[in-house]
Amino acid sequence: MYFLLQAFRPGRLLKLGTSWLVLAACSSREVPASALPVIGPDSTVRAAAGPQYQRGAVHRFFWGEHYRREWATPVEAPVFNLRTAVPGGLRPLQAGGSFQTKNLRLVDGAGQEYVLRSVDKDATKALPAKLQNGPIGRLMKDQTSVIQPYGAYIVPRLAQAAGVYHTNPRLVWLTAEPALGEFREEFGNALYLFEERPDGNQINNPNFGHSSLVESSRKAFTSLFTTHNYRVDARHYLRARLFDMWLGDWSRREDQWRWASFPGPGGTVTYRAIPRDRDHAFFKFDDGVMTRVISWFKANYQTFKENIRLQDVEGLNKAARPMDKSLLAYLSAEDFRQIADSLRLRLTDGAIKEAVGVWPPQIYALSGADFEHKLRNRREQLSAVAAKFYELLARDVELPGTDQAERFLIEAVAPGEVRISLLARRVAMADSLLNQRTFKAGETRTIKLFGLGGNDVFEFSGLPDPDFAISIYDGAGQDLLITEKAPQPDSDTDVTIYDSGDGNLLQLPADSKIKVEAYLPLANEFDAAGWLLRHRLY
Incomplete structure (x- = not known):
């Protein structure tokens, strides 16, 4: 015992x-x-x-x-x-x-x-x-x-x-x-x-x-x-x-x-x-x-x-x-x-x-x-x-990908709501949906996305309300981070990209409110083997 x-x-x-x-x-x-x-x-x-x-x-x-x-x-x-x-x-x-x-x-x-x-x-x-x-x-x-x-x-x-x-x-x-x-x-x-x-x-x-x-x-x-x-x-x-x-x-x-x-x-x-x-x-x-x-x-x-x-x-x-x-x-x-x-x-x-x-x-x-x-x-x-x-469980959420290539789509679908979709990236066909959930302000305060391995894409469609503190951890691979719709100059958000500096491509408007910080990933954030540390299995 x-x-x-x-x-x-x-x-x-x-x-x-x-x-x-x-x-x-x-x-x-x-x-x-x-x-x-x-x-x-x-x-x-x-x-x-x-x-x-x-x-x-x-x-x-x-x-x-x-x-x-x-x-x-x-x-x-x-x-x-x-x-x-x-x-x-x-x-x-x-x-x-x-x-x-x-x-x-x-x-x-x-x-x-x-x-x-x-x-x-x-x-x-x-x-x-x-x-x-x-x-x-x-x-x-x-x-x-x-x-x-x-x-x-x-x-x-x-x-x-x-x-x-x-x-x-x-x-x-x-x-x-x-x-x-x-x-x-x-x-x-x-x-x-x-x-x-x-x-x-x-x-x-x-x-x-x-x-x-x-x-x-x-x-x-x-x-x-x-x-x-x-x-x-x-x-x-x-x-x-x-x-x-x-x-x-x-x-x-x-x-x-x-x-x-x-x-x-x-x-x-x-x-x-x-x-x-x-x-x-x-x-x-x-x-x-x-x-x-x-x-x-x-x-x-x-x-x-x-x-x-x-x-x-x-x-x-x-x-x-x-x-x-x-x-x-x-x-x-x-x-x-x-x-x-x-x-x-x-x-x-x-x-x-x-x-x-x-x-x-x-x-x-x-x-x-x-x-x-x-x-x-x-x-x-x-x-x-x-x-x-x-x-x-809804209060602080962690959404990992895998060591393969995925696309994370972050959509501001309504005031106080953000939808996150996880899709498998395909070469010769359309990306396929793996998981999806709409989060609501008042239930969820932080959302962390972990790319793990693979060349992942993090794509924004609009910017989420500042009620959500969204963090992106790129992990291994060379990732692409883009905003599909440029935010308005007076818009506000609480999104932070933690960039490990391993060749990621950031496509953000000059007036974007998204924060970018240099970051050395921890072992349990980097790839699949590291993520198993969170589960006491590695």
Whole structure:
């Protein structure tokens, strides 16, 4: 958990005057015998995902109740057998995962890959070795209890109702069976979620749209910024993002996604989003004295409650902001409204009840009714949340091209309105429209255009109102910047061209109010590879 790396560095703990509390609250304790796994005669196991998270009243007061009861409650899970899990069996491929989750990749005889993801988490590996077994490490491990251990288990049916792609995790108990080979000691005897791995050819998988090629964010974004033949289904991505907010899933950085690709006419390819890793859905953090204080400073650590506060929408989406700004830039307020209304209608009471009902009975008894109530209540707020989300993204807009040649057409279409069109430049035919959106004063204050690579054209048709601060960054290539209609001498505008001096041709009238400034592009403004720095993918 990265938030504990930041919030609980030793020096910071001493400044807070709470180091004594960590030492007292994180002392080791024995696992109750009643929580140890019991193997039944019908190849099932009765085990608790995290009995070690049971803590005393003082610890819970300071560090939160969280989902400790759910972690400590034994549930029944089938014993996982590599030979019979899928037709033809599975063999271990490689270990993986983040600093929190242990993953074991598996492959069947046809080359289809699956993954076992540990239900329990351990973020201490992100710490220096000398801190992992100390009070800081124990506190980090303890705060795994902010995660609903079986939250990811109910998401697929909710996603199916919402029209969002998803994996299908199954709760299983992995014994230390000999077939695990070199992974036997590290992975054996624990609860896991077993699911298909969204990668490669998924032509037979409806949950990924029957896509013949599913790619990582690194590969997909490299294609998107390298050539204009690739595009994202932005409305489909918006549906997934509003679904994230409904679940309270704030950890939606770029690596939490895969992309199903679909070939189109003229060699085009469209990507649709596949959300993955739902560990932080239904996050519960601010129910302890210390965790509440931390939540005041970390706006994205929001607790899953019955209400989505509009003032929290920005913080809830902080991790995904670079993606949202890139992929949703051309959607209108009406698009946001339509998708929110569609979600609200599709996420029926019946769909919610059916999804939560797949929990083990012991977990449903603890959380089922509460979750159904919260999900119903949050559903009714989706329209307001979508409007706020649009407002936040519309305020400051960034519109990148690609490393190929494009034409940016900036048109002053009406008082307080500017239309920006992005077109692919063609040699033997007319330029083809890639994207277009009309921006309105009052919603949008700054618009930044990035040519990236290629010999681009930035063309003005009239000058936008000074309500819009428009900036043009040429990037690589030799670009042409022109005004089609000369501005009147008394006209005013707030347009700045940042010229890198690499052979650009500026055709501006002598009395133009457009400002030109010499500029050395930053690495994340220069070309496609540099733009990936904004997405933590390069």
